[in-house]
Amino acid sequence: MPFATAHTIDAVVIGIYLLVSFGLGAFASRILHTGGGEEGYYLAGRRIPGWVNGISYAVTAMNADVAPLYCGLTAVIGLPIAWYYLSRFTFAWMLVALLFAVRWRSMGIRTGPEFYSIRFGGHGAKFVRVYSALFAIAINMIPWLGAGLLGTHKILSPVFGIESKVTTLTLVLPLLIAYVWISGFAGVVFTDVLQSGVIVLASVILLATVLVDHGGPVGLAEELVTAHPAEHEQIMSVFPVPGHAVLGPLVVLAWFIVPTIGRGGSVDLDGQRLFSARSSREAAKVPIWAAGALYLMLLLLTLPVLGLLASRPELYHASPSVREETYGMLLDEHLPVGVLGIALAALLASVMSTIDSHMNYGAQTFVNDVLRQILPESKWLDPDSSTCVWVGRLAMLGILACGVSVMLAAESLFRIAIIIAGMFASSAAFFWAQWWWWRVNFYSWIAAMVSGPLVYFGLGWLLPHNEWWAAQIAVSPANADTMAMLQAVISIGLTTVVWFNVALFTSPESEATLCNFYHRARPLGWWGPIRKKVLAEEGNLNPVPRLLLSGTLIAIVGTLWVASAVLGISQIVVGQYTQALILGLISLAGAALFLPLFRWHIQRMEDSQIAPHV
Numbered sequence: 001m002p003f004a005t006a007h008t009i010d011a012v013v014i015g016i017y018l019l020v021s022f023g024l025g026a027f028a029s030r031i032l033h034t035g036g037g038e039e040g041y042y043l044a045g046r047r048i049p050g051w052v053n054g055i056s057y058a059v060t061a062m063n064a065d066v067a068p069l070y071c072g073l074t075a076v077i078g079l080p081i082a083w084y085y086l087s088r089f090t091f092a093w094m095l096v097a098l099l100f101a102v103r104w105r106s107m108g109i110r111t112g113p114e115f116y117s118i119r120f121g122g123h124g125a126k127f128v129r130v131y132s133a134l135f136a137i138a139i140n141m142i143p144w145l146g147a148g149l150l151g152t153h154k155i156l157s158p159v160f161g162i163e164s165k166v167t168t169l170t171l172v173l174p175l176l177i178a179y180v181w182i183s184g185f186a187g188v189v190f191t192d193v194l195q196s197g198v199i200v201l202a203s204v205i206l207l208a209t210v211l212v213d214h215g216g217p218v219g220l221a222e223e224l225v226t227a228h229p230a231e232h233e234q235i236m237s238v239f240p241v242p243g244h245a246v247l248g249p250l251v252v253l254a255w256f257i258v259p260t261i262g263r264g265g266s267v268d269l270d271g272q273r274l275f276s277a278r279s280s281r282e283a284a285k286v287p288i289w290a291a292g293a294l295y296l297m298l299l300l301l302t303l304p305v306l307g308l309l310a311s312r313p314e315l316y317h318a319s320p321s322v323r324e325e326t327y328g329m330l331l332d333e334h335l336p337v338g339v340l341g342i343a344l345a346a347l348l349a350s351v352m353s354t355i356d357s358h359m360n361y362g363a364q365t366f367v368n369d370v371l372r373q374i375l376p377e378s379k380w381l382d383p384d385s386s387t388c389v390w391v392g393r394l395a396m397l398g399i400l401a402c403g404v405s406v407m408l409a410a411e412s413l414f415r416i417a418i419i420i421a422g423m424f425a426s427s428a429a430f431f432w433a434q435w436w437w438w439r440v441n442f443y444s445w446i447a448a449m450v451s452g453p454l455v456y457f458g459l460g461w462l463l464p465h466n467e468w469w470a471a472q473i474a475v476s477p478a479n480a481d482t483m484a485m486l487q488a489v490i491s492i493g494l495t496t497v498v499w500f501n502v503a504l505f506t507s508p509e510s511e512a513t514l515c516n517f518y519h520r521a522r523p524l525g526w527w528g529p530i531r532k533k534v535l536a537e538e539g540n541l542n543p544v545p546r547l548l549l550s551g552t553l554i555a556i557v558g559t560l561w562v563a564s565a566v567l568g569i570s571q572i573v574v575g576q577y578t579q580a581l582i583l584g585l586i587s588l589a590g591a592a593l594f595l596p597l598f599r600w601h602i603q604r605m606e607d608s609q610i611a612p613h614v
Contacts, residue, residue, distance in 0.1 A: 013341025054289020078235030124442035133369035146406025195349030203300030254485035265431030436525025561590030
């Protein structure tokens with residue numbers, strides 16, 4: 001990515017940002033009075049407001065690849081780029097807020113894998129818990145930790161002429177390690193809020209500069225029409241354009257289905273934000289705030305690209321490798337000295353938030369779900385002891401060392417990690433079922449985890465032998481990506497058939513295990529015989545509210561609210577004020593309907609839940 005040569009003032013701005021991040025992170029635990037022990041270090045004493053955790057999770061999603069990826073896609077898609085992230089996150093995160101967040105928080109557990117020690121019984125529960133933790137660390141955390149470190153080097157290298165990765169690590173890691181080491185999760189979330197502010201500030205300045213340079217929204221729209229006489233309607237469209245080479249309606253549908261299925265039924269970094277919330281109601285607010293913060297940052301990141309499409313129309317038909325340099329072009333052409341430093345600090349912020357989150361949660365998971373299961377009698381691992389925190393800190397250094405190794409051998413390992421993550425997505429529907437269906441058991445979990453990769457690789461070999469499928473792949477790289485997403489949808493369906501039948505024809509977990517889980521978690525869905533038994537033992541004769549259906553319907557309302565707001569803001573930037581007004585009114589109506597429904601539903605969720613464990 002070609003950045004402008006940094007001036008001294010830009011270097012000073014970045015230095016100030018790093019020092020302020022360290023100061024805020026180092027003293028965050030004292031500000032919050034989180035207390036000692038594992039709860040204080042890894043969950044900030046469960047005292048974090050929902051809006052803070054939501055913003056923290058949003059900025060964690062802004063990794064090093066976000067700017068080149070999203071800006072590059074915007075160069076070939078235009079305003080419909082919004083559907084790329086709206087389809088992936090909006091409805092999925094609404095479901096987490098309305099169906100899962102209250103239940104996760106009220107269980108009083110510390111990590112996602114700990115869930116399995118309650119849901120399953122016997123040795124199977126311990127195996128699933130340890131396996132899930134190690135898998136999350138090895139596949140979901142360490143590779144992205146390495147990606148974040150590599151992204152930091154890619155930001156600093158062209159600007160300051162740093163060629164050695166070791167030099168980059170020497171500059172950045174001491175500050176990162178220091179504030180995560182001292183304050184734990186409190187330091188992570190407080191610095192995340194600062195980092196989101198830096199990202200928004202830099203992006204607002206960049207967007208304002210682009211609009212001024214192109215004569216405002218109307219002037220920008222006129223330049224787009226002139227530069228792209230045949231494609232300007234696609235570029236400024238509200239909706240995905242049928243037949244578009246990269247992001248047509250079919251691709252949007254696939255991106256809606258694949259990331260949504262299973263979301264909320266299993267947690268990792270997002271779970272830490274739910275468990276650390278100060279109440280179950282605050283936990284339910286986390287995904288809502290996360291969606292709002294993430295979309296604000298992505299809107300401000302992608303909208304300035306329209307200026308480049310107007311001044312450099314060749315970008316619309318450029319190769320992906322050229323388009324990935326779009327963000328660097330924006331910084332070069334539109335930001336003055338000093339402001340460039342803010343933009344570079346924003347890029348560092350997006351990377352550092354990912355790194356510190358993975359360091360902290362990875363250490364917590366390793367201690368809670370691996371070491372404590374292998375060494376259950378160890379006094380060193382007592383949750384209330386200071387030694388437990390020190391063991392976690394040492395584990396954090398070990399995980400960080402693995403991330404550094406990934407950074408130094410980056411590309412091939414990233415590809416392996418992406419393949420592994422993709423093949424296990426086939427099992428995603430199981431994560432909903434483990435909450436919503438009482439017959440799901442250890443054997444069906446094994447079936448889901450084993451059949452998922454087999455189906456994924458099997459389809460990858462079988463489908464290209466089909467004449468029509470092979471022809472679709474050969475049309476273009478973008479069409480090949482579309483078929484890959486369709487393969488993922490088919491894989492999810494076939495894998496679901498396998499584990500569903502295993503659950504149906506094998507014995508469920510013991511009645512004692514299931515009753516204990518229902519008593520503690522109050523799952524929604526199909527728990528007929530277990531629900532009746534538990535409620536009878538509790539003397540609860542009240543009818544169980546239909547929370548699954550009502551929560552899903554309210555999630556649809558929330559999705560319409562957020563999506564119309566994002567699309568309306570997009571239309572303002574190109575001077576389409578009538579369409580922006582209509583979308584804005586829809587958004588206001590959606591908000592007026594969603595917010596009271598959200599409060600009503602969460603109150604019902606809390607009323608149907610026994611007293612929280614923590």
